[in-house]
Amino acid sequence: MGGGYVCTLSPEMIQRAKEEINEDPDRRQQDIEHIRDWLKHQPHIKARMDDWTILRFLRGCKFSLERTKEKLDMFYTCKTLCPEWYKNRDPQDKKLRSILELGAFLPLPGYDNKGRKVIIIRTAAHDANTTPMDVVFKATHLIGDVLADEDEQASVTGLVQVLDLQGVTAAHGLQMSPALVKKAMIIWQVRIR
Template sequence: MVGEYVCTLSEELLQRAKEEINEVPERRADDIEHIRDWLKHQPHITARLDDWTILRFLRGCKFSLQRTKEKLDMFYTCKTLCPEWYKNRDPQDKKIRAILELGIMLPLPGHDHLGRKVILGRWGVYDPQQVSVDDMNRASLMISDILAEEDEQTTITGSVFVGDSEGMTMAHIASFTPSLMKKSMVLWQEGYPMRPKGLHYINTPAAFDTVFNIFKSFMKEKMRKRVHIHGTDMESLYRHVPKSVLPVEYGGTNGTIEEITKYWIERLDARRDWLLEDEKYVVDESKRPGKAKTSAELFGLEGSFRKLNVD
């Protein structure tokens, strides 16, 4: 068996998996094997073939075999077409280390009252003159990939994102170009087996709405309905994200930013070999049956703004 899966879920979570994402434990191995066999027959994809990677995608697609195949193809395609985010992912590289030490993206310890993982993004803590958005995204994706590897519960319960805009300047905002936003949203919505349950934004500056309207134009309708903008009203946030899961700096009781940042750097160091090896899992468009995919086709902006309303 290739990297055989060992279930770590409680009975309660297994029940939720049945009800919410159509997981049937008796059929799980067959579904994994079906997808693995399909991947082996894709001449253009060099994929991870272990049980756990495949199972994550099956769960993210509610065990639809067709959607799982499409998402896996898209995942490896996005990785290949975004080398600026997926190459040179060494946590011990000096430049990456400096970004990681800022604690820009931090999955918080434990899970919230609904069992979901809460992920904190702090977009105003880096200097846009010193750190490019591509480098910031690369560091953030390293963390989210290791989280996905190590937190099985999240594949069932999903995650909640809290974006803190404190400290964001016009220089930060200017670096989030429409093309970068489109690329991010295609990657997250089409490529990752994510189960996002809520997007919460706090400490939003005056210019936030203009930028966020562009961002929202690339979101699927289901995701748009899960967006909450709280401004500086922390009590409003606490109604959705309890203090018990938030860091001390956010009025919570769940450790400090410094402790959580240190934890994630240690996790990336421990998984350094995995991150470095991960570069080889890509697509070769010259071998794709049918028409090759291009960045312009996946991430191009033509037509995107016809439906955009910037208030």
């Protein structure tokens, strides 16, 4: 979705957004403009300024303007401090493509009975002896970002992640150092919904 936001939600999802995340269609554009104006005055944040990106953050924060500002600041700070996951994300890059083709992070078609997008995370899809976790996380975040860009319903209902632990070895466990787990949890918390 480009500059101007065009709602693709069903009438039921629009009602759910009102009830569950405080979205007021009559106030939506004003809230987006408020956040965009705030972003323009934050020289340390190099953010996307399109309506859709801002709206996703507003929805993820239940339309709390202050919480949205905090989350945007933290999200873009994390991207700056974690270039190994966010820079050079060409899906045709040999290493990145090999992870994408493994299906380590699989958004399923459709939604669960609560309207949420379901994602299967195959934690042992990669060879832990040859593939660093930074490459795996770069690939999964790339898919997550595409999903966030393209699935409006998930911006209202959220996601469900199912971890498939089949084939997990000690080598996979050793890749998940406390520092890496902390970094992953912080970044996941600031991601949209």
